[in-house]
Amino acid sequence: MIIFLALFGTLLLLLFIGVPVGFAxxxxxxxxxxxxxxxxxxxxxxxxxxxxxxxxxFTLLAIPAFLLIGRLMNASGISDRVFNIARSLVGHLRGGLGHVNVLSSMIFAGMSGSAVADAGGLGPLQMRAMERDGYDRGFSAAVTASSATIGPIIPPSIPAVIYGALANVSIAAVFLGSIVPGVLMGLGLMALVAYLSHKRGYPIAKRATLRQIAAACSAGFLPILTPIIIIAGILSGIFTPTEASAIAVVYCTLIAFLVYGTITVREFWVICKDTAIDTAALLVIIAGSALYAWVLARYQVTSQIIDYLAANIDNKYVLLALLNVFILLVGCFIDSVPALFLLTPILTPLVVSYGIDPVHFGVMMIFNLMIGLVTPPVGTVLFTVQRVADIPFGHLVKEILPFYIPLFAMLIAITFVPWLVLAVPNLLLN
Structure with missing residues (x-):
């Protein structure tokens, strides 16, 4: 236990003085x-x-592929097409553009797998449209930030790839286990948007005609095939999740160049260069986490933690509740990807020793860390949206407070009702 405290304490100290996570x-x-x-x-x-x-x-090759897909989607104008599809479907409801914001994030989540890509790509479009229709800027920013957290939940998901590789569990199972929580998360946010919109008297837009819905779906049909290709290919056994990410890159590149013609060769080069820089930063974290995990194993830190908890906690649900609090605290200070590399080698053997399904725990941990993305003081998505919306940070935090209710309610549900996570992978993979 002393070794664990020394390792964790030194890491926190290095992070506090500004050392990058991988080098820390x-x-x-x-x-x-x-x-x-x-x-x-x-x-x-x-x-x-x-x-x-x-x-x-080989599995980690999916990370740069999904990063590249997210950048391609943003640069090729696909975000606009996704937004128009959502607007034609739910724009007529009370607080319609708030619902459009959430639904478009759910659709975009099936393409990018990144909360920051959602907030930085779709976010400005969503907020501009809401402000033009009379929504408060703070409310627009709060909806955008909270809905962006759906990005890494609904597959494909970069955190799911990372967790699957670190925990040595099926990435396909983690993908499938995230579908129901992701959809319920979106519905919960839409319910809150409806309540707040009714309370504040936000406008109701005119219902789209069938012709308009058909036109919007036709314009965005090819991009929304991306998650279908990925999931169908994995389930059918045609390709692995890593191969699926490469196929999705080729598909999105062909759409951007040949179908829409919205990206030039020079722009594509810049996109690839930026993706390479992001990937290199992640690889440093991955390398550092591998060494960190080796030291943990060398000094048997994980087994000592398991023995200590086993002697003091005999109920797995009590353990999950405590771990949720711990993960949430970590997520408030460390970004989601470094937190996954830090926590997965320690916590996965622990929960397995209590008979908890590692797929269930993985989805729970990813969901928890996504809440951290919109929680001060570090919240990456919170700061991204605040910068785009150009509003005081305190005002954004005040506006986003009600949105924690559906997020935490869904976290509690998937923690204590494992069926919500395991039903789809058990049905389709078994």
Whole structure:
């Protein structure tokens, strides 16, 4: 336990003074090794081998692919087409553009797999449209931020790929297990939007005609096939999740170049370069987390934690409740992807020892960390939307407070009703 406190405490200290997450993990690992073995006895060859081993994974190739898909979607004007589909379907309801905001995020989630891509790509379009129709800027920003968290829930999902690779569980199962929670999350946000819109007297738009709905769906038909291709291909066994991400990249590139003609070769080069930079930053985190996990295993930290909790907690639901609080606190200070690399090697063996399905736990943890994206003080999505909306941060936090109600309600539901997560993968994979 002392080793765990030293590892975790050193990591938090390095993060607090501004060291990047990947290097902070490496620094914490080396510090503990130096304290227990001395600098002269540190196995530097083993350290290099473990960091390289962390990134030497075919599965992780899906991460740059999904990052590239998100950037292609934003740059090619596909966001506009997705928004128009949602507007034609639910724009006539009370607070219609709030519902459009949530529904378009649910559709876009099946393409990008990233909350930041949703907030940065669809977000400005959603907020401009809502303001033009008379919605408060703070309310528009709050709806946009909260709906962006659906991005990594509904498959495909970058966090799901990362969790599946780290926990050694089926990525397809994590994808499928996220469908019901993602849809229920969207419906919960739409219910809150309807209530607040009625209370504040927001406008009702004219119902779209069947011709307008058909036109919007026709214009956006090819992009919304992306998640269908991915999920259908994985379930049919034609390709793996990693291969599916590559196929989706080719498909989206062909749409952008040949069908819509909205991206030039120069723009595509810039998109690829930016994706490579994002991927490199993630690879440093992955390498650092691999070394961090190796040190945890070397000093049997995980088994000590399991033994300690087993002696004090005998109910798995009590354990899940405590872990939810712990993960939420971590998510408030560390971004979701680094948090996954930090927590998965420690917590997955623990929950499995209590008989908890790792797919259920993975979806619960990802969902929890998505709430962290819109929770101060670090909330990446919160700051992204605040910058785009150009409103005081305190005002945005005040406006988003009611939206925590459906988010936390859904987190409690998937925590204590595992069927919500496991029903779809059990039905389709078994």
């Amino acid at each position: 993990m490496i620094g914490a690992s080396i510090s503990v090794l130096a304290a227990t073995r001395g600098f002269d006895s540190i196995p530097y060859e083993m350290l290099a081998q473990r960091t390289l081993y962390g990134v030497n994974s």
